[in-house]
Amino acid sequence: MVIQRGRAVPLWGWSVPHDHILVRFNGQTKNTIADRQGAWRITLDPQPAGGPFDLSIQDKDSLIFHDVWVGEVWICSGQSNMEFGLNAVREAETEIQNADYPPIRQIKIQHDIGALPKDDILPAKWEVCSPYTAGNFTAVGYFFAREIAKRLNVPVGLVNSTWGGTMSETWTSRGALEKSPEFKEVIAEQPGPDLQHTIEVRRTRMEKQIRLLQQNITDTLAEENWKNPDYNSQAWPKIRVAVGWEAQPLGLEDLDGIVWYRKELTLDSAAAQNTVTISLGTIDDNDITYVNGIRVGATNNWDQKRVYYVPPGVFRTGKNLIAVRVEDTGGGGGFYGDSSIIQLKTSTGAVAIGDPWQFRVAKILNNGIGIDPNNYPCLLFNAMIHPLIPYAIRGVLWYQGEANADRAHQYRIAFPLLINDWRQQWGQGNFPFYFVQLASFNAANGNSEQGSSWAELREAQAYALSLPATGMAVTTDIGESKDIHPKNKKDVGLRLAAIALSQCYGQTMEYSGPVYESHQSQGNQIILDFHHKGKGLAVKDKYGYLRGFEIAGSDRHFFYAKAWIRDNQVIVYADQVSRPVSVRYNWADDAGDGNLYNLDGFPAPPFRTDQWPGLTDNKKFEIVK
Numbered sequence: 001m002v003i004q005r006g007r008a009v010p011l012w013g014w015s016v017p018h019d020h021i022l023v024r025f026n027g028q029t030k031n032t033i034a035d036r037q038g039a040w041r042i043t044l045d046p047q048p049a050g051g052p053f054d055l056s057i058q059d060k061d062s063l064i065f066h067d068v069w070v071g072e073v074w075i076c077s078g079q080s081n082m083e084f085g086l087n088a089v090r091e092a093e094t095e096i097q098n099a100d101y102p103p104i105r106q107i108k109i110q111h112d113i114g115a116l117p118k119d120d121i122l123p124a125k126w127e128v129c130s131p132y133t134a135g136n137f138t139a140v141g142y143f144f145a146r147e148i149a150k151r152l153n154v155p156v157g158l159v160n161s162t163w164g165g166t167m168s169e170t171w172t173s174r175g176a177l178e179k180s181p182e183f184k185e186v187i188a189e190q191p192g193p194d195l196q197h198t199i200e201v202r203r204t205r206m207e208k209q210i211r212l213l214q215q216n217i218t219d220t221l222a223e224e225n226w227k228n229p230d231y232n233s234q235a236w237p238k239i240r241v242a243v244g245w246e247a248q249p250l251g252l253e254d255l256d257g258i259v260w261y262r263k264e265l266t267l268d269s270a271a272a273q274n275t276v277t278i279s280l281g282t283i284d285d286n287d288i289t290y291v292n293g294i295r296v297g298a299t300n301n302w303d304q305k306r307v308y309y310v311p312p313g314v315f316r317t318g319k320n321l322i323a324v325r326v327e328d329t330g331g332g333g334g335f336y337g338d339s340s341i342i343q344l345k346t347s348t349g350a351v352a353i354g355d356p357w358q359f360r361v362a363k364i365l366n367n368g369i370g371i372d373p374n375n376y377p378c379l380l381f382n383a384m385i386h387p388l389i390p391y392a393i394r395g396v397l398w399y400q401g402e403a404n405a406d407r408a409h410q411y412r413i414a415f416p417l418l419i420n421d422w423r424q425q426w427g428q429g430n431f432p433f434y435f436v437q438l439a440s441f442n443a444a445n446g447n448s449e450q451g452s453s454w455a456e457l458r459e460a461q462a463y464a465l466s467l468p469a470t471g472m473a474v475t476t477d478i479g480e481s482k483d484i485h486p487k488n489k490k491d492v493g494l495r496l497a498a499i500a501l502s503q504c505y506g507q508t509m510e511y512s513g514p515v516y517e518s519h520q521s522q523g524n525q526i527i528l529d530f531h532h533k534g535k536g537l538a539v540k541d542k543y544g545y546l547r548g549f550e551i552a553g554s555d556r557h558f559f560y561a562k563a564w565i566r567d568n569q570v571i572v573y574a575d576q577v578s579r580p581v582s583v584r585y586n587w588a589d590d591a592g593d594g595n596l597y598n599l600d601g602f603p604a605p606p607f608r609t610d611q612w613p614g615l616t617d618n619k620k621f622e623i624v625k
Contacts, residue, residue: 001065001068001069001105001107001126001157002068002069002070002071002072002073002105002126002155002156002157003044003068003069003070003071003073003157003392004070004071004072004073004392004393004394005046005047005048005049005070005071005072005154006046006047006048007046007392007394007428008043008044008045008046008392009043009044009046009047009392010041010042010043010044010390010391010392011023011041011042011043011044011055011057012039012040012041012042013039013040013057014034014037014038014039014040015034015038015040015059016034016038016059016060017034017035017036017037017038018033018034018035018036019033019034019038019040019059019060020032020033020034020059021033021034021040021042021057021058021059022056022057022058022059023042023044023055023056023057023058024054024055024056025044025053025054025055025056025068026047026050026053026070028044028045028047030042030043030044034059047070048070049069049070049071049072049154049155050069050070051067051068051069051070051071051103051155052066052067052068052069053068053069053070054066054068055068067128069103069105069155069157070155071103071149071154071155071156071157072148072152072154072155072156072157072394073156073157073158073159073391073392073393073394074141074144074145074156074157074158074159074393074394074395074396074397075159075161075388075393075395075396075397076138076140076141076158076159076160076161076162076396076397077161077162077171077385077396077397077398077400078162078166078398078399078400078435078436079162079163079164079165079166079399079400079401079402079403080162080164080165080285080300080329080402080484080485081140081399081400081402081436081439081484081485081486081489082138082140082141082160082162082397082398082399082400082436083138083160083162083163083164083300084138084139084140084300084485084489085135085136085137085138085139085298085300086099086134086135086136086137086138086139086142086489087135087136087288087295087298088139088298088299088300088485088487089139089487089488089489089490090487090488090490092135092298095134095490096131096134096135097131098131099129099130099131099134099137099142100129100130100131101129101130101145101146101149102128102129102130103129103149103154103155103156104128104129104142104145104146104149104155104156104157104158105126105127105128105129105155105156105157105158106126106127106129106133106136106137106138106141106142106157106158106159106160107124107125107126107127107157107158107159107160108124108127108136108160109121109122109124109159109160109161109162109384109388110122110123110124110365111163111329111365111384112383112384113199113371113373113379113380113382113383114196114379114382114383114386115191115194115195115196115199115376115379115382116196116382117173117381117382117386118382118383118386118387119386119387120387121383121384121387121388126157129142129145137158137160138158138160138162139489139490139493140397140399140436140489140492140493140496141158141160141397141493142158142493143489143490143492143493143494143497144397144493144494144496144497144500145158145493146493147493147494147497147501148497148500148501148505151497151501151505151507152505159388159391159393161384161385161388163329163373163380163384164285164286164300164329164330165285165329165330165331165374165402165403166373166374166380166400166403167374167403167404167621168400168401168403168404168411168414168415168418169183169377169378169414169621170373170374170376170377170378170379170380170381171380171381171385171400171418172377172378172381172414172417172418172421173378173381173382173386173421173425174187174190174377174378174381174382175421176417176418176420176421176424177377177378177417180413180417182410182413182414182417183377183414183417183621186377186620186621186622186623187377187378189623190376190377190378190623195371195376198371199369199371202254202369202370202371203364203369205369206252206254206255206364206369207364209251209252210252210255210361210364212251213237213250213251213252213361214236214237214360214361216235216237217235217236217360218235219232219235223258223260223325223362226260226262226323226325226360226362227260227290227293227321227323227325228292228293228321228323229292229293229319229320229321233262233358233360236262236358236359236360237250237358237359237360238356238357238358238359239261239334239356239357239358239359240355240356240357241261241280241281241334241335241339241342241354241355241357242281242335242336242337242338242339242342242354243334243335243336243339244284244332244333244334244335244336245259245333245334245359246332246333246334247336252333252361253370254369254370255328255333255361255364255369256328256329256330256331256333256364256365256369256372257327257328257333257361257362257363257364257365258325258326258327258328258361258362258363258365259326259328259333259334259359259360259361259362260323260324260325260326260359260360260362261323261324261326261334261335261357261358261359262321262322262323262324262357262358262359262360263321263322263323263353263357263358264319264320264321265319265320265322265344265351265353266318266319266320267315267316267317267318267320267344267346267351268317268348269317270346270347270348271315271344271346271347271348271351272312272315272316272317272320272346273312273317273347274312274346274347275309275310275311275312275347276309276310276314276315276344276345276346277307277308277309277310277344277345277346278291278296278297278306278307278308278309278310278322278344279305279306279307279341279342279343279344279345280305280306280307280308280324280335280342281305281306281335281336281337281338281339281341281342282302282303282304282305282306282335282336282337283299283302283306283324283326283334283335283336284302284303284326284328284331284332284333284334284336285300285301285302285327285328285329285330285331285333286298286299286300286301286302286326286327286329287299287306287324287325287326287327288324288325289306289308289322289323289324289325290321290322290323290324290325291310291314291315291320291321291322291323292314292315292316292320292321293321293323294314296308296309296310296314300485301483301484301485302332304482304483305337305341322353325362327365328365329365330372330373330374331372339354339355342354374403375623376623377621377623385422385425386425389425389426390426390427390428392428393426393428393431394431394432394504395431395432395433395434395469395500395504396422396431396432396433396434397434397435397436397496398433398434398435398436399435399436399492400435401415401437401438401457401458401460401461402438402441402457402484404457405438405443405453405454405456405457405616406453406616406619407616407619407620407621408453408454408456408457408459408460408614408615408616408619409456409460409614409616409617409618409619410616410619410620410621411457411460411461412460412463414621415460415461415463415464416463416464416466416467419433419464419467419470420467430467430468430469431469432469432470432471432500432503432504433467433469433470433471434470434471434472434473434496434499434500435461435464435470435471435472435473436472436473436475436492436496437458437461437462437472437473437474437475437476437605438454438457438458438461438475438476438479439475439476439478439479439480439486440475440476440477440479440480440481440486440589440590440591440592441454441479441480441481441482441483441484441486441589441590442481442482442589442590443484443589443590444589445589445590446588446589446615447587447588447589448550448552448558448584448587448588449557449558451614451615452587452588452589452615453589453614453615453616454588454589454591455586455587455588455589455591455606455608456614456615456616457616458476458591458605458606459606459607459608462605462607469503469504471496471499471500471503471511471512472499472512472605473492473495473496473499474495474512474513474602474603474604474605475491475492475495476586476591476592476594476603476605476606477540477592477594477595477603478491478492479590479591479592481590481592495511495602498510498511498602499511499512509600510532510534510535510598510600510602511602512532512602513532513596513597513598513602513603513604513605514530514531514532514533514534514537514596514597514598514602514604515530515531515532515604515605515607516528516530516585516604516605516607516609517529517530517531519583519609521579521580521581524573524577524578524579524580525571525572525573525580526551526571526572526573526580526583526609527569527570527571527572528569528570528571528572528583528609529569530569530570530604532598532602533568533598534598534599534600534602535598535599535600536568536598536599537565537568537569537570537596537597537598537599538565538596538597538598538599539564539565539595539596539597540595540596540597541595544564545564546563546564546565546570546595546596547563547593547594547595548585548586548591548593548594548595548596549561549562549563549570549572549583549584549585549594550574550583550584550585550587551572551573551574551577551580551582551583551584552577552580552581552582552584552610553577553578553579553580553581554579554581556582556610556612558582558584559574559576559577560574561573561574561583562574570596581610582608582609582610582612583608583609584606584607584608584609584610585604585606585607585608586604586605586606586607587606587607587608591606594606
């Protein structure tokens with residue numbers, strides 16, 4: 001593991017009531033007595049970076065942790081774009097092969113929910129960063145950690161506590177919501193112990209149904225073996241593809257978890273010797289696909305069609321196996337859509353790979369069978385954040401907001417509430433809290449004319465910069481119009497690292513693009529000024545044209561504007577607007593057009609000079625019962 005350098009480090013656990021606890025670490029010896037419930041806690045003195053060390057904890061027995069380093073610890077949290085693994089980024093194979101950084105470690109907190117705050121997480125372990133483990137690291141966190149480790153020559157520990165598709169309120173404590181005028185009425189509607197009982201009953205029922213479906217499976221081989229063609233899956237039950245498992249008579253209506261699909265097929269020599277295209281349709285939510293035990297593709301997007309190109313030599317003449325590991329993080333799960341496109345395309349023609357397939361449930365992902373983390377607030381704070389407190393940390397990296405876009409205006413309150421809540425809960429002061437502004441994505445064709453909830457959410461994120469020790473990485477230039485999970489996570493991690501290096505670690509460097517500061521009208525033009533100009537404003541276009549600007553008069557009708565840089569300011573006008581009163585930049589769901597940067601290479605965040613009503617001004621959080 002990695003523990004935080006330069007800071008008092010709490011260690012805690014459970015023993016026999018009133019037992020004597022002795023802790024030794026790197027020359028320190030600490031002792032305490034377990035309380036009447038057996039809980040104990042001690043605090044190690046601050047120490048510099050270094051390692052590896054042994055950590056010894058004794059009561060009547062002895063527990064020794066080896067290979068413990070002292071360095072920088074960051075919580076990585078939020079929804080799927082932070083959860084997004086290194087195994088799904090651009091050039092993933094190369095990145096993973098080169099990911100040999102033993103001083104970087106990650107612990108992945110398992111998905112879990114709790115009606116009440118929990119004391120412990122589900123079983124999890126720290127993993128050393130290597131080509132064998134790095135594929136499962138949070139990609140954003142990995143690139144951040146790699147840069148910090150290289151620049152500072154210190155170990156970095158990542159605590160990966162993430163869940164795709166989740167809203168900020170489920171990551172916030174009940175106490176914080178009860179004290180908020182915005183949320184205190186709605187939180188009063190949430191049940192406590194009764195909800196926990198419902199969770200336990202549903203989980204027990206689901207476990208029983210899975211045992212019934214899989215009663216003929218007797219092997220105990222780990223799921224890492226299930227992708228291999230020599231694994232015998234004859235006892236696995238059958239399932240249809242192109243139909244989610246909830247819609248089939250399997251009794252899995254409420255299952256959120258990991259399910260493996262397997263399909264055997266036969267190819268002739270001509271088909272096997274050339275490139276084969278696998279078309280699997282759409283899969284909810286995430287998949288990793290293997291052919292004969294070899295990974296051929298992965299996608300983290302519930303509504304993206306899976307098309308994987310398999311090079312010659314992977315498929316064989318004769319029998320072959322396709323194995324698909326499906327992760328459903330909430331809602332529907334499995335293959336769904338058009339069954340006619342689930343096929344192989346070979347040099348000799350199409351090969352159908354339709355029904356039936358074999359399947360096996362590997363894991364139930366959470367304690368809330370049929371209860372989504374978004375059904376009630378606090379569920380993820382209780383189970384995936386509260387048990388981590390008060391582990392000593394340097395700060396938090398946060399990538400979330402897509403699930404709050406329909407209530408973007410309220411996020412101006414919800415997001416700072418979460419930040420302040422975590423800081424108060426940890427009791428370590430205003431630790432750094434750096435976050436990622438939403439990337440470009442064409443969620444609903446939103447723009448200035450018809451309104452854009454995603455633009456409003458980005459604006460709400462920027463409001464949080466008024467809090468101390470916060471920073472925002474802008475990513476509108478590296479999003480993907482048709483993919484809510486853009487593959488370029490390297491630049492995201494590096495931009496977060498630049499903020500940390502400058503603001504947290506004291507290195508002199510620019511870390512932000514040009515941020516709108518003020519404007520003035522001159523005739524039919526508006527002149528914009530910025531801070532964070534760095535070495536100067538720049539346009540990323542070989543012809544020197546600025547894009548992404550719009551301008552409007554008092555009628556609030558926007559026109560695409562001509563814009564250019566002059567004297568380190570931006571001049572904006574449109575022929576159709578004689579008396580402009582407002583300028584907007586990159587104000588759209590899909591905000592990839594803008595190309596205003598500084599010479600340091602950082603993009604300008606979206607902004608508007610007006611405060612006209614938006615799409616989400618009156619949208620409020622409600623409990624989904």
